Amino acid sequence: MKPKVLLVEDSTSLAILYKQYVKNEPFKLFHVETGKEAIDFIERNLPQLIILDLRLPDMSGEDILDWISENQVPTSVVIATAHGSINTAVSLMQKGAKDFLEKPIKADRLKTSIALHLRQVKFEHLVKDIENKFDRIRFHGFLGSCLPMQTVYKIIDSVAPTNASVFINGESGTGKEVCAEAIHSESKRKKKPFITINCGAIPKDLMESEVFGHVKGAFTGATADRKGAASLADKGTLFLDELCEMDFEMQKKLLRFLQTGTFTPLGATKEIKVDIRIICATNRDPLIEVERGRFREDLYYRVHVVPIEMPPLRERGNDIAILANHFLKKYAKEDGKKFSGINQDAELLLQNYAWPGNIRQLQNIIRNIVVLNNETRLSLNHLPEQILHQGSVVNKSKMISKPIEISGTIPINPATNQFSKSSLSLGKPIAIRPMWQIERENIQNAINYCDGNVLNAAILLELSPSTIYRKKQAWESEDEHERT
Template sequence: MNPKILLVEDSSSLAVLYKQYLKNEPYDVVHVEKGQEAIRFLQRTHPSIVILDLQLPDMQGDQILQWMDEHDIKVPVIIATAHGSVDLAVKLIHLGAKDFLEKPIRADRLKTSIKIHLKQAKLETMLEDMQQKMERSRYHGFIGSSAPMQATYKMIESVAPTTASVFIIGESGTGKEVCANAIHDESDRCDKEFVAINCGAIPKDLMESEIFGHTKGAFTGATSDRKGAATQAHGGTLFLDELCEMDLDMQKKLLRFLQTGTFTPLGANKEVKVDVRIICATNRDPLKEVREGRFREDLYYRVHVVPVHLAPLRERGKDIVALAQHFLKLYAKQDKKTFQTISKEAQSLLSSYAWPGNVRQLQNILRNIVVLNNEKVLNSELLPMEVKQVSQKQAISHQKTQVPAPSSHVHLQTTEQGIAKAPIETSTTEAPVPIEPSSHQTKPVTIRPMWIVERETIQEAIEYCDGNVLNAAVLLELSPSTVYRKKQAWEANDELSQT
């Protein structure tokens, strides 16, 4: 089946010309003249590539790009326009455009651009398929395919079949109970009970009864015998969450239970022996708690056999958007709302936020948005102020650390092949400096300023790519917007020097 190309061009004569250019190529070209027609076509089917004119009778081409971005339609877009500028090109690239062709378009230029971006899209699809085969995006109750989560999945699989005690360490909201459940489900005890106790939520006077149980009359209000969590988990797993918040006296009794496997219920005279696997968790630094006397050192070494560290959400990269999409669709279905996807701008804000409350905070924010709104797309306007404001501050801070002072330029060191690498800063006022030869040198060496080498390298790359700045940027391993910006600055300086 031939790749399908959507040509959005209001000029019939130009559309006929472009089709003539491509008549001998293995493509099926579909032509529409208006923006709304293009949107309706994209709603029905996804073409292999879009050739988009910016000046349309009913809307601007960048509005179609914005619509594709909001609806997460990942199709390469080649912009064709007679009204080109560097600023416009940078804007369109940020919206997702892959190439920028100025009219009149040459036949070879159009065919080359289509071939390059069809090949790139095919390679990206193959890479995504390979990554999906190698990486798991869902594992028991976890959602995420980032490197930290892949390491967590492997750790769970390694420790689950053993009898070793596991100590899960992670910030609040990172999924410590989900991890404990996964270890239980992967173990030989999966057909037995999984019992969870939150040590920080139970008063210390009731903790012993909660874990070991009591007999009738053991204390005021004990009107009947009651089995504790240790008995309920016999043959299975006992999960002790927030262990570091347990009272020191209770820690001593827990240690004896872990060492012997026996305990005496409150009010009883006979010991009970059970077969229980212990999994503990904390959101604190356990060694710090030991040093400050709030956690027994002997208990620490007893439970800290296999530590599992859960990464905070801010370190999980692409998992943030994946989780947000999951919660959005889940709550929309539950509440019968119309939400379907998240805009790219909102995704960017979500990804740059620090998430002090981790997955639980993300979950609550998505729940709130779905309850209070009923849109198809979650736009940035629907996000709470703390997400938008903090993300904007981070972006400004990042720009301040990246943008050099006006009196200097950032230039890129090049290899022997002329490929740009690590950034260095040089002054624009420096001229070539001849270096006197040392005793072991046979001839003088002339050192050229880095900005001259950089300009020549970029210009050579653009010429090599027949004026295609995007392809040149790929070869140079630079951002296209960086190349456009530098090219514009050099051209402006050249004009000033000529006046």
């Protein structure tokens, strides 16, 4: 079946001309003249590609683009307008458009653009089919499809059916407890209790009672028998979070419990035997804790049977955007707000941020934005200063606008026979140009070579057209600022 391409164009004469251009191409071109007709067509016959005029009799093309985005219609959109500019192109690409055509559109430009985007759509569908077969974007409480998370999912699949102890390591906020819950949910113990003890949140004097329980009169205030986590988790899973925070003496008692499967409640004389699975987690490096004498080596080897390393958010690539959009829509629904998506420039900053607080920090920032605002799209204006600041830091490199000449000799430290770190010798003066200048020149050369065709230049440079439009806009703004 041939791919469907929808042309939304109010000029009948231009529509006839465009149809003539592509009459021998391997796709079907359909034509409508109004925004309402376009939406009706999309709902009935989902096209793979839409060529969208911005000025229509009943609504703007931008309104249709917003409708496509809000309804998550799986199609690509190319904007066609005689009133275009770089600013318009960048704005519409932030809303989801894939390309920008200025009217009147030349035959070769139209055919090249349609062919390119139909190939891209076909490739994206192929990738999604492969991902559906081999990878997962949702797994229990997790959301994300990056390679490090796929590794986590596969380890969980392998270890969950066994009784092996699992040791989860990762920074705070990376989802260690979610990982433990996923292991329990995939295990044979899933219908039994899942009990959590946060070893860093319980005072050391109370830890033994929390884990093993106590009998009435065991200490002042013990007015009744109380079961500990070990008893409550019988036949199920005991998750010991932040294990490296546990007092050294309590580690010894925990080790004995893990070796024998028995314990004695505080103040009791009779041992109790239980059947539990242990999952531990920490945000510290356990081997460093062992070396520094804060964590028992024998306990480490007892619990460190199957390690799982939770990746920090900054290493999860496109998962950042997936998670941000998920939280945005979730909180917007909960709070009755309008947010439905994130602009491309804001999404780019989110993906480039270091996220020291990981997923928990991302959640809090998105929740704050939803609570304090009520637009349809999350934009740069909504982002907090610490995320926006990273962009200004990058731009500081552009302050060097002239080639730097470096020359001189290399002082050698006689004590180490090494080059001094404070000096650099290159034998003779050379000119070093900032990378942004080289990039700008290369992009402009590619555009000139392609006779101003940004799409073809993007293909040569192996960049997306939106990246080139965004960079051109930034350069033009800087040039305008320097002239004023």
